[in-house]
Amino acid sequence: xxxxxxxxxxxxxxxxxxxxxxxxxxxxxxxxxxxxxxxxxxxxxxxxxxxxxxxxxxxxxxxxxxxxxxxxxxxxxxxxxxxxxxxxxxxxxxxxxxxxxxxxxxxxxxxxxxxxxxxxxxxxxxxxxxxxxxxxxxxxxxxxxxxxxxxxxxxxxxxxxxxxxxxxxxxxxxxxxxxxxxxxxxxxxxxxxxxxxxxxxxxxxxxxxxxxxxxxxxxxxxxxxxxxxxxxxxxx
Amino acid sequence: xxxxxxxxxxxxxxxxxxxxxxxxxxxxxxxxxxxxxxxxxxxxxxxxxxxxxxxxxxxxxxxxxxxxxxxxxxxxxxxxxxxxxxxxxxxxxxxxxxxxxxxxxxxxxxxxxxxxxxxxxxxxxxxxxxxxxxxxxxxxxxxxxxxxxxxxxxxxxxxxxxxxxxxxxxxxxxxxxxxxxxxxxxxxxxxxxxxxxxxxxxxxxxxxxxxxxxxxxxxxxxxxxxxxxxxxxxxx
DNA sequence: TCAGACTTCTGGTCTATACCAATTAGCCAG
DNA sequence: CTGGCTAATTGGTATAGACCAGAAGTCTGA
Numbered sequence: 001x002x003x004x005x006x007x008x009x010x011x012x013x014x015x016x017x018x019x020x021x022x023x024x025x026x027x028x029x030x031x032x033x034x035x036x037x038x039x040x041x042x043x044x045x046x047x048x049x050x051x052x053x054x055x056x057x058x059x060x061x062x063x064x065x066x067x068x069x070x071x072x073x074x075x076x077x078x079x080x081x082x083x084x085x086x087x088x089x090x091x092x093x094x095x096x097x098x099x100x101x102x103x104x105x106x107x108x109x110x111x112x113x114x115x116x117x118x119x120x121x122x123x124x125x126x127x128x129x130x131x132x133x134x135x136x137x138x139x140x141x142x143x144x145x146x147x148x149x150x151x152x153x154x155x156x157x158x159x160x161x162x163x164x165x166x167x168x169x170x171x172x173x174x175x176x177x178x179x180x181x182x183x184x185x186x187x188x189x190x191x192x193x194x195x196x197x198x199x200x201x202x203x204x205x206x207x208x209x210x211x212x213x214x215x216x217x218x219x220x221x222x223x224x225x226x227x228x229x230x231x232x233x234x235x236x
Numbered sequence: 237x238x239x240x241x242x243x244x245x246x247x248x249x250x251x252x253x254x255x256x257x258x259x260x261x262x263x264x265x266x267x268x269x270x271x272x273x274x275x276x277x278x279x280x281x282x283x284x285x286x287x288x289x290x291x292x293x294x295x296x297x298x299x300x301x302x303x304x305x306x307x308x309x310x311x312x313x314x315x316x317x318x319x320x321x322x323x324x325x326x327x328x329x330x331x332x333x334x335x336x337x338x339x340x341x342x343x344x345x346x347x348x349x350x351x352x353x354x355x356x357x358x359x360x361x362x363x364x365x366x367x368x369x370x371x372x373x374x375x376x377x378x379x380x381x382x383x384x385x386x387x388x389x390x391x392x393x394x395x396x397x398x399x400x401x402x403x404x405x406x407x408x409x410x411x412x413x414x415x416x417x418x419x420x421x422x423x424x425x426x427x428x429x430x431x432x433x434x435x436x437x438x439x440x441x442x443x444x445x446x447x448x449x450x451x452x453x454x455x456x457x458x459x460x461x462x463x464x465x466x467x468x469x470x471x472x
Numbered sequence: 473t474c475a476g477a478c479t480t481c482t483g484g485t486c487t488a489t490a491c492c493a494a495t496t497a498g499c500c501a502g
Numbered sequence: 503c504t505g506g507c508t509a510a511t512t513g514g515t516a517t518a519g520a521c522c523a524g525a526a527g528t529c530t531g532a
Contacts, residue, residue: 054418178464182290228414
């Protein structure tokens with residue numbers, strides 16, 4: 001049972017990776033050569049690699065091979081510090097690419113904000129990077145009356161900052177949901193990973209201090225690239 | 237690329253499961269019979285099943301086969317409502333089994349609470365069930381001076397309730413961390429699943445209102461059995 | 473020097489098969 | 503009906519080999 005070869009292989013690979021991380025510059029040797037080195041099949045080798053992938057030690061990019069995963073980004077979804085700020089605060093390099101700007105209806109957003117099913121939203125879709133690795137894609141659905149000219153002026157900055165400073169919205173009530181998932185083919189492609197890769201879905205519904213709906217957003221993270229951290233003090 | 241057969245198979249299985257959920261009483265047919273039905277190999281069939289497993293639609297128990305996963309439990313790790321309470325509030329049946337009671341040092345707990353490495357703790361290890369399915373194992377590490385006779389009187393009730401009511405502790409400062417993981421062989425065995433199954437690690441360090449360390453705990457959940465939900469309002 | 477075509481390498485997918493060990497189902501005796 | 507043994511079933515693991523398409527590296531000609 002627990003004497004399965006692929007589990008031993010997993011351990012051997014783990015130490016091998018530790019030792020040669022610098023030498024390999026973050027990229028593992030080809031599967032075929034690793035399989036040969038351990039005198040096994042690619043199938044079994046891949047089973048072991050998948051274990052390490054689930055642990056978050058390594059990951060693969062498209063068809064380019066296996067890479068050693070960098071340290072996880074620490075992220076507090078309850079704070080509205082901008083992505084750029086807290087990535088830099090951890091000594092990493094953030095980047096954002098805007099993938100889509102449009103206005104249309106979206107059922108999950110409508111449901112989450114208690115609006116009619118055909119309610120239109122300003123939709124922003126963007127991909128975020130840490131040190132040039134794409135780690136998440138997200139879709140933001142903003143109630144148009146809260147930010148009328150949003151799509152004309154948006155160029156990749158912090159949306160919550162805009163909502164607060166330009167339109168004076170007070171993002172008072174946030175309802176946050178986190179679920180592990182398998183990335184959809186669409187999300188996976190935008191993140192340059194295989195469809196079905198493990199991910200984490202974080203979505204928020206945001207209302208102002210008078211319970212008026214403002215925004216709904218949905219983030220799809222690579223599971224190995226973040227560590228969620230929440231600090232609570234005082235009340236209750 | 238996206239025309240892979242196992243992805244189509246995944247979709248076919250998804251609808252097949254939807255249709256026959258009641259008929260099968262929660263347990264899928266044998267892999268060999270499913271593979272035959274779809275005229276493919278067990279290898280490919282298992283690849284498709286693994287996809288659905290990652291999505292959280294199905295799961296497997298030990299060597300007993302594939303089962304349809306029940307709805308996720310909604311869980312707010314920032315509240316200290318007892319497990320039993322919120323499981324019942326969702327119309328499910330909770331159960332707890334105490335696996336171990338001991339006093340010893342534990343490095344991660346000491347680190348998290350800023351105590352010396354050799355600091356001893358009262359250690360409680362328990363397994364929790366929802367509707368008779370084991371969904372998590374957890375270890376609690378309590379500073380002995382905060383609850384001297386804990387191990388003598390503990391019989392499976394709410395630990396936080398005890399700390400509050402019996403010893404008058406005010407659990408004011410909580411630092412929570414959530415990370416996806418692959419379940420260790422030990423955790424996996426205690427949950428009756430295969431080693432390396434996808435899981436979610438939730439750990440908390442708890443201090444009182446004067447920053448005195450009280451407790452550290454670490455939960456290992458099956459990834460498909462929970463939906464984390466946090467509600468925030470007002471401040472900031 | 474450089475863009476573009478060609479070749480090689482490599483990961484992604486799939487088939488076919490086999491053995492083991494744990495679970496389950498069936499059978500039999502008490 | 504029950505307890506225990508046996509046999510069939512089934513999931514977990516592993517081998518060996520194959521093809522494809524994308525990525526990377528190489529060569530060529532302008």
